[in-house]
Amino acid sequence: xxxxxxxxxxxxxxxxxxxxxxxxxxxxxxxxxxxxxxxxxxxxxxxxxxxxxxxxxxxxxxxxxxxxxxxxxxxxxxxxxxxxxxxxxxxxxxxxxxxxxxxxxxxxxxxxxx
Amino acid sequence: xxxxxxxxxxxxxxxxxxxxxxxxxxxxxxxxxxxxxxxxxxxxxxxxxxxxxxxxxxxxxxxxxxxxxxxxxxxxxxxxxxxxxxxxxxxxxxxxxxxxxxxxxxxxxxxxxxxxxxxxxxxxxxxxxxxxxxxxxxxxxxxxxxxxxxxxxxxxxxxxxxxxxxxxxxxxxxxxxxxxxxxxxxxxxxxxxxxxxxxxxxxxxxxxxxxxxxxxxxxxxxxxxx
Numbered sequence: 001x002x003x004x005x006x007x008x009x010x011x012x013x014x015x016x017x018x019x020x021x022x023x024x025x026x027x028x029x030x031x032x033x034x035x036x037x038x039x040x041x042x043x044x045x046x047x048x049x050x051x052x053x054x055x056x057x058x059x060x061x062x063x064x065x066x067x068x069x070x071x072x073x074x075x076x077x078x079x080x081x082x083x084x085x086x087x088x089x090x091x092x093x094x095x096x097x098x099x100x101x102x103x104x105x106x107x108x109x110x111x112x113x114x
Numbered sequence: 115x116x117x118x119x120x121x122x123x124x125x126x127x128x129x130x131x132x133x134x135x136x137x138x139x140x141x142x143x144x145x146x147x148x149x150x151x152x153x154x155x156x157x158x159x160x161x162x163x164x165x166x167x168x169x170x171x172x173x174x175x176x177x178x179x180x181x182x183x184x185x186x187x188x189x190x191x192x193x194x195x196x197x198x199x200x201x202x203x204x205x206x207x208x209x210x211x212x213x214x215x216x217x218x219x220x221x222x223x224x225x226x227x228x229x230x231x232x233x234x235x236x237x238x239x240x241x242x243x244x245x246x247x248x249x250x251x252x253x254x255x256x257x258x259x260x261x262x263x264x265x266x267x268x269x270x271x272x273x274x275x276x277x278x279x280x281x282x283x284x285x286x287x288x289x290x291x292x293x294x295x296x297x298x299x300x301x302x303x304x305x306x307x308x309x310x311x312x313x314x315x316x317x318x319x320x321x322x323x324x325x326x327x328x329x330x331x332x333x334x335x336x337x338x339x340x
Contacts, residue, residue: 025140026147043169044148048140049177056185069150073143074136 012093013040014050015059015078015086022077024067025051051076059085115161116145119171126175129323133182137175144168184252187262190317191252194245194269197310201238201273204303204310205280211299212287219287227286234279241272263321270314277307 017023017031028051029044054060059082065075078086120142127134148164149156168174211217219227248265251258284300291297 024143024147026144043174044144044167045141045169045171045174046177048137048144048174049181052178053181053184056181056188067143069146071143071146072139074140 010042010046010050011054011059012086012089014047014054015082015089018060018076018078019083019086022075024073024075028076054082058082115158115165116142116149119145119165119168122171123175123178126172127179127182129179130182133178137178141168183259187252187259187321190266190321191249191262193317194266194314195249197314198241198245198269198273200310201277201307202242204306205238208280208284208300208303211296211303215296217287217291217296223286227283230279230282234276234283237272237279238276241269241276244272245269263318266314266318266321270311270318273314274311277304277311280304280307 013032013036014028017028017035020031023031025048026044029047032040032042032047051060051062055062055076059079060076061079062074062076064072067073120138123141124134124138127137145161145164145168148167149160152160152163154160154163244265248262248269251265252262281304284304288297288300
């Protein structure tokens, strides 16, 4: 999918990916790829500015943890505020999706008046 | 290859050492994880693939810098409002104290006192208006950081003039009065005002020092917040 189309929805996509539980950046990207069936295949680094911005906005909280490999990694989790923002975005998106679905639904050709 | 890539991103964020350090660690962890889970196995090729998948280091560093600068500017915007509010409270407290103490205005240089009071008043309200404009401009989505920095400088300058005026007026009043414990309130409230301007100056200097990426290039790669 085109990067420009995704750009306006990156925040929602990232919040949705984190909604399953705390995750580090690489896992979030893998989750996005998996849940989108590979449709959202952005340059991986672009997710980090989004994570940082969402954290500054209070939608995500992060902390350092030590992975099994021994590496220190930053783990992000959804805050209450982030959960509310995601729920609101989900509702808006559902409305939009239903509306577009309605528009794209194939209509039976109407009979022309005799 | 990973080390060089991480070094490049870190270098581009050197204006904020804490951010630079954090990003280095995050990116390195990400790339090492990508290499470790590469289905074709590790090695130089896997590192190359991991770096390519991560994207252009310069573009990502610019996006991260923009996020950090906006966050810093938002804090600075809130600080402008807080300092102006504190200065107003300090001024009002001092005037209330003069009224309670029935402390007359200094009789020395009355014309100077009137002129300084007028400059003080206008400068203060200018600081309020420009400070609010700065706060609103940065709170808006995609706020223009360059304009914010200019507004912050103007608000700080106006508040500085107002506080200098207050200092002159307070000195004129103290000059004609005997020294006692009652002078503590004017001196302490003046201290609060001066300290506030000092804090604001330091914050504005930081905003300006981080201004290198405030141009169109950094705006072009930004995205909106939910």
